[in-house]
Amino acid sequence: MPQHATPPARADYGFDAPGIMLGLLLGGGAAVLMGCVIAALAPGAWRYAGMVLLLLGAVPLFFGLLMVVYAVVGKVRTREHILNLAKLRGDETVLDVGTGAGLLLVGAAKRTQRGKVIGIDLWASKDLSNNAAATTMRNVVAERVADRVEVQTGDARELAFPDASFDRVVSLLCIHNIEDKADQARACREIARVLKPGGRVVIGDYVPTHAYAAAFAGAGLTVMQSKPAFGVALSLMWIVVAEKPV
Known part of the structure; x- marks a missing residue:
């Protein structure tokens, strides 16, 4: 499609x-x-x-x-690239891990008009200017997707969702903020846990994503790619894509 x-x-x-x-x-x-x-x-x-x-x-x-340059131009380019890689049909349940101001959240909601998108974050101001749930909801309302979006406070290392809850999981510039490498791997395992069989995860980060890919593989996912996307982001960016076998 x-x-x-x-x-x-x-x-x-x-x-x-x-x-x-x-x-x-x-x-x-x-x-x-x-x-x-x-x-x-x-x-x-x-x-x-x-x-x-x-x-x-x-x-x-x-x-x-x-x-x-990334904030002004590359951020939106990266969002579109990640959502293209997510291969959304329009009826999925999507989780955005570390949603921040809702860049991926809103973009996914606009592509899933028959679905639902949930964004979680811990809302740390050092990670993003004006990082707060209220800021995210203002963007959600401004972009007219509030009818199919939910915003929660949540930790990527311990996702408050049952197993196999989401068709797609996306994330951008989040996991590197988890300082401990073991906790980064734990977050990846949690993402794998809440992903439905046949589901796909796409993560972008400004550090190499090979460790994330290894964690996904260890959790039983099939890694499709883990490579740089500098030309897309116009900045440092790596993207990993993985799928959960049916």
Whole structure:
């Protein structure tokens, strides 16, 4: 069945890791500026020190700018790519793990007009600007999908749903926020548990997803892919896709 782009609407999906982004931009920008001044005005060997400072500052500045580009352009591109990989028919029950402001939640709801989409999150402000259930619901209402969306507070490591509850599970920039690697694997096993036989999970993250893929395989899922999607996100991004055998 052909995939259709999610229609646009007025909503605010925020900036991911705003503290880190601001630190990279300000720190890197200051170092580049100082390096330029020193390289241009200082005498002798100090000019070389200025050039080194400029180059060192360019690295965090570059990654900070990548985060801005992702938030402004790449985020929606990544959503559409993930939902295309999810292969939604329109009648599924979908879980969005770490829904944040509801980017995937809303996109999935627009593609499942005869289904239901549930988004869970712990609502940590360090992970996303204005990260709160109220923000998500404002976006849900703005995008006119409130009739088939539910938002809950929940932990990916202990999903409050029975086994085989969902046809699809999606997630974007969530699992890396779980600091302990064992807990990341636990979250993947929980996702596998609540997935129905024949169901599909698609996860995008800014770190390599091979460990997630291994956890899914260990939980009995068939891993379809685990590879970079830099060209889609216009930033660091890996995506893993797995299915639960019937």
